Amino acid sequence: MNHTTSERLFARASELLPGGVNSPVRAFRSVGGTPFFAQRAEGAYLYDVDGNRYVDYVGSWGPMIAGHARPEVLSAVERVMRDGLSFGVPNALEVEMAEAITRIVPSCEMVRMVNSGTEATLSAIRLARGATGRTRIVKFEGCYHGHGDSFLVKAGSGVMTLGLPNSPGVPSALADLTLTLPYNDFNAATALFEEMGDDIAGLIIEPIVGNANCILPREGYLQHLRALCTKHGALLIFDEVMTGFRVALGGAQQRYGITPDLSTFGKIIGGGMPVGAYGGRRDLMQQIAPAGPIYQAGTLSGNPVAMAAGLATLALIEQPGFHDALERATHVLCDGLEAAAREAGVAFHTTRAPGMFGLYFREGPVETFEDAKASDTARFNRFFHAMLERGVYLAPSAFEAGFMSSAHGEAEIAHTLAAAREAFATL
Numbered sequence: 467m468n469h470t471t472s473e474r475l476f477a478r479a480s481e482l483l484p485g486g487v488n489s490p491v492r493a494f495r496s497v498g499g500t501p502f503f504a505q506r507a508e509g510a511y512l513y514d515v516d517g518n519r520y521v522d523y524v525g526s527w528g529p530m531i532a533g534h535a536r537p538e539v540l541s542a543v544e545r546v547m548r549d550g551l552s553f554g555v556p557n558a559l560e561v562e563m564a565e566a567i568t569r570i571v572p573s574c575e576m577v578r579m580v581n582s583g584t585e586a587t588l589s590a591i592r593l594a595r596g597a598t599g600r601t602r603i604v605k606f607e608g609c610y611h612g613h614g615d616s617f618l619v620k621a622g623s624g625v626m627t628l629g630l631p632n633s634p635g636v637p638s639a640l641a642d643l644t645l646t647l648p649y650n651d652f653n654a655a656t657a658l659f660e661e662m663g664d665d666i667a668g669l670i671i672e673p674i675v676g677n678a679n680c681i682l683p684r685e686g687y688l689q690h691l692r693a694l695c696t697k698h699g700a701l702l703i704f705d706e707v708m709t710g711f712r713v714a715l716g717g718a719q720q721r722y723g724i725t726p727d728l729s730t731f732g733k734i735i736g737g738g739m740p741v742g743a744y745g746g747r748r749d750l751m752q753q754i755a756p757a758g759p760i761y762q763a764g765t766l767s768g769n770p771v772a773m774a775a776g777l778a779t780l781a782l783i784e785q786p787g788f789h790d791a792l793e794r795a796t797h798v799l800c801d802g803l804e805a806a807a808r809e810a811g812v813a814f815h816t817t818r819a820p821g822m823f824g825l826y827f828r829e830g831p832v833e834t835f836e837d838a839k840a841s842d843t844a845r846f847n848r849f850f851h852a853m854l855e856r857g858v859y860l861a862p863s864a865f866e867a868g869f870m871s872s873a874h875g876e877a878e879i880a881h882t883l884a885a886a887r888e889a890f891a892t893l
């Protein structure tokens with residue numbers, strides 16, 4: 467494969483953008499090599515500026531669940547943009563979007579639109595703190611909730627360990643307020659709440675962890691956290707930026723039958739445009755300005771073009787059977803990858819939820835962040851490049867989930883598995 471144009475662009479970009487990119491994981495730092503620059507995308511495929519084609523298992527990190535450049539989405543965007551790109555006064559599409567989210571996700575009685583997942587999560591914890599009058603929040607090792615100061619906190623070694631900032635620029639006075647827990651550990655959560663429950667404003671969790679590869683909750687774990695939060699008067703916040711509208715139409719909360727107090731969304735509800743949202747119980751959301759005193763605002767929030775893209779995407783995924791088909795395709799892919807690894811004698815394991823999956827170069831099961839970290843990442847990196855050379859683009863990090871779309875059909879999966887058989891053999 468020829469990558470000359472991408473290499474030239476990356477050299478220019480590296481002079482002007484930190485690391486050559488506008489978001490770190492795109493730089494291929496963990497897998498090595500030079501990222502390719504996209505020219506266009508369609509269905510399950512990405513095309514780069516050198517004319518190479520890839521089956522895309524990243525899907526813009528989640529939004530493209532119905533495939534790239536769907537005509538239904540593009541024509542909605544074109545129609546709406548002719549009337550102007552932004553108004554700074556309310557528009558009807560914001561109401562339609564709020565109706566769609568509250569209908570699909572019943573725990574959200576009201577919502578507020580924002581412009582990214584990061585904005586959604588940091589607004590949700592401000593609301594949790596404002597509504598409870600408490601200051602501490604709880605997050606989980608390996609969970610990512612965007613780059614808000616309170617979330618950039620290193621996992622502590624023990625249950626009661628106070629957070630240490632893991633980015634320069636995050637004051638320890640703020641990071642100290644973030645408590646971390648090991649995901650899927652029942653007793654650690656109980657112990658932390660017994661010790662500090664009265665100080666905890668909210669607990670935020672990726673119900674399925676998509677930022678430590680893909681780790682599923684143990685049976686009853688999310689219920690356990692729901693019960694602890696209720697008992698101690700803390701708010702349960704589901705960060706469904708990744709899982710929302712993906713692992714079920716109503717997200718992980720529908721799949722596992724949990725009612726969080728607040729939820730955060732992004733990615734799919736923007737259909738590829740910059741969108742986030744947070745929502746939840748009416749009595750909580752009524753405390754957001756201007757209904758209430760907790761301030762949060764945005765010049766471009768509820769942007770009409772972004773709403774149009776999101777609404778058109780939601781219409782596509784609301785079609786009956788959409789998520790069942792996505793789940794079946796995910797199993798076919800993951801079963802096929804495991805079989806190919808077995809044939810090649812490579813220790814390998816997959817985890818799956820509808821439309822998302824994790825790849826591990828180790829034997830299963832993988833149920834904790836420690837398990838995920840014990841995967842052979844050097845092997846993953848070699849596999850990543852062997853697949854890329856064969857026209858398959860996986861997430862460029864051993865700790866990111868892969869994403870499927872409804873455009874990943876038999877032909878795309880067959881191509882992927884043929885590439886994987888060759889790639890495993892090279893390891």
Ligand code: PMP
Pocket residue numbers: 527582583584585587610611612613672676677705706707708732733742
């Ligand atoms: N929460 C989760 C679970 C995410 O996966 C991400 C982004 N991958 C975010 C929040 C932050 O979203 P954004 O990048 O849109 O700010």
